[in-house]
Amino acid sequence: MSVPRSVAAHRQAVVELLTGVSADRGKLRLPLLEALGKALAVDVYAPLSLPPFDNSQMDGFAVRSADIPDGGAELRVAEPVPAGAAPAALKPGFAAPIMTGAVIPEGADAVVPIEKATPNAFPDPAAGEAVVVLPSVAPGTYVRDSGSDIGKGELALVAGTRMGPAQLGLLAALGLTTVEVRKPWRVLLVTTGDEVVEPGKELTAGKIFDSNGTLLEASMRQAGLDVVRTGISDDDPSKLLAVLQRHTGPAEDRVDVIVTTGGVSKGAYEVVRQAMANQPVEFLPVAMQPGGPQGLGTVEGVPFLGFPGNPVSCLVSFEMFLRPALSQVLGTPAQRPVLKARLAESLTSPEGKHQVRRGTMGADGTVRMEGGAGSHLVHALARANALVQIPGDVTELAEGDEVEVWML
Ligand SMILES: Nc1nc2c(c(=O)[nH]1)N[C@H]1C(S)=C(S)[C@@H](COP(=O)(O)OP(=O)(O)OC[C@H]3O[C@@H](n4cnc5c(N)ncnc54)[C@H](O)[C@@H]3O)O[C@H]1N2
Numbered sequence: 001m002s003v004p005r006s007v008a009a010h011r012q013a014v015v016e017l018l019t020g021v022s023a024d025r026g027k028l029r030l031p032l033l034e035a036l037g038k039a040l041a042v043d044v045y046a047p048l049s050l051p052p053f054d055n056s057q058m059d060g061f062a063v064r065s066a067d068i069p070d071g072g073a074e075l076r077v078a079e080p081v082p083a084g085a086a087p088a089a090l091k092p093g094f095a096a097p098i099m100t101g102a103v104i105p106e107g108a109d110a111v112v113p114i115e116k117a118t119p120n121a122f123p124d125p126a127a128g129e130a131v132v133v134l135p136s137v138a139p140g141t142y143v144r145d146s147g148s149d150i151g152k153g154e155l156a157l158v159a160g161t162r163m164g165p166a167q168l169g170l171l172a173a174l175g176l177t178t179v180e181v182r183k184p185w186r187v188l189l190v191t192t193g194d195e196v197v198e199p200g201k202e203l204t205a206g207k208i209f210d211s212n213g214t215l216l217e218a219s220m221r222q223a224g225l226d227v228v229r230t231g232i233s234d235d236d237p238s239k240l241l242a243v244l245q246r247h248t249g250p251a252e253d254r255v256d257v258i259v260t261t262g263g264v265s266k267g268a269y270e271v272v273r274q275a276m277a278n279q280p281v282e283f284l285p286v287a288m289q290p291g292g293p294q295g296l297g298t299v300e301g302v303p304f305l306g307f308p309g310n311p312v313s314c315l316v317s318f319e320m321f322l323r324p325a326l327s328q329v330l331g332t333p334a335q336r337p338v339l340k341a342r343l344a345e346s347l348t349s350p351e352g353k354h355q356v357r358r359g360t361m362g363a364d365g366t367v368r369m370e371g372g373a374g375s376h377l378v379h380a381l382a383r384a385n386a387l388v389q390i391p392g393d394v395t396e397l398a399e400g401d402e403v404e405v406w407m408l
């Protein structure tokens with residue numbers, strides 16, 4: 001019986017396994033929204049400045065600050081400047097009603113918010129000439145300078161950046177409609193087990209629906225991977241190996257990583273273990289629960305990860321090993337946010353095993369457990385928003401104790 005490997009050592013082994021894969025699958029030009037979650041393939045430089053022109057930060061009056069001495073001044077009201085208009089220059093002695101985002105007229109160098117004007121409402125342009133009394137204002141007040149966010153020609157996003165909402169929003173602000181991203185890695189995902197049937201099919205005695213396929217495909221897609229599914233493999237090892245080998249050849253069908261679920265522990269029909277008998281794949285215990293039994297190696301040179309079959313175990317395996325390793329090797333996906341939280345309840349944990357409980361982080365910084373430690377508890381998993389990390393040397397924690405949580 002081999003000594004269980006630590007969580008950190010197993011994660012490092014996954015990193016090393018993936019480091020051997022060529023990270024460069026080429027580039028792909030996609031419409032912005034289809035690039036969500038993918039990694040930028042090239043540096044992007046700003047084709048224009050942001051803001052593109054000096055503009056007002058407030059609804060108010062654009063003024064020449066030199067026109068207003070300490071104590072304020074009465075100025076004549078000029079033509080209003082709505083957002084989107086190209087205004088005329090501001091004459092000395094005038095104040096132009098200006099809206100947030102509108103171009104600062106030539107000659108103006110500050111904005112006085114409408115709340116500080118007397119009267120504190122914009123005059124009706126149809127009512128003829130008007131005057132307004134304004135307090136003095138320093139040059140530059142409430143003016144958003146052209147290029148103050150980014151200047152034309154500056155580096156907007158560096159190659160490798162993960163395209164989230166903010167990054168895509170920036171590219172849209174720069175007027176871009178498409179972006180070059182790294183072609184995502186392709187993962188072959190195979191769920192196994194004679195007892196497992198596709199959702200939607202008939203559930204006969206002793207059978208259960210396949211939750212792992214959906215759970216892991218969703219996790220992988222969220223992490224920016226392309227997923228190839230084969231359907232559920234039964235308990236025939238030679239058939240399983242043949243399925244995997246269809247995706248390990250030099251052709252188009254070759255994948256970058258293979259992930260299976262189930263068939264890795266100590267039962268009499270461990271299909272994944274048996275299928276890997278002549279492949280450089282190691283089956284080993286990791287000192288973690290859920291996700292203790294793991295398979296790791298290569299099939300015809302393609303990295304292979306054999307996750308355990310329990311649904312929570314395979315999700316935890318993905319979050320603890322594959323997702324962080326991808327972040328490290330590819331730069332995407334982003335790491336899960338790691339927080340400290342206070343336990344809302346006491347708990348116990350098995351000695352010598354890093355336990356990953358599922359919990360809900362509250363707004364008050366406490367975390368409460370969702371369900372028990374069992375790795376079959378998919379309903380409790382669906383209520384959780386965090387993985388609660390309990391190190392292997394901790395066996396008891398009291399309410400209020402601090403724990404590390406990974407936000408899902
Ligand atoms: N004698 C021992 N038995 C077990 C050990 C052990 O060390 N000694 N380890 C236990 C632990 S921990 C885990 S985790 C599981 C891992 O088992 P396998 O990876 O071999 O997976 P299966 O036996 O195929 O399935 C386990 C469990 O999960 C259900 N399952 C499987 N696939 C799916 C799916 N696609 N969707 C939903 N549920 C699935 C399956 O029906 C089983 O209930 O082994 C323990 N046993």
Ligand code: MOO
Binds near residue numbers: 289292308
């Ligand atoms: O380690 Mo298994 O993954 O508990 O359920």
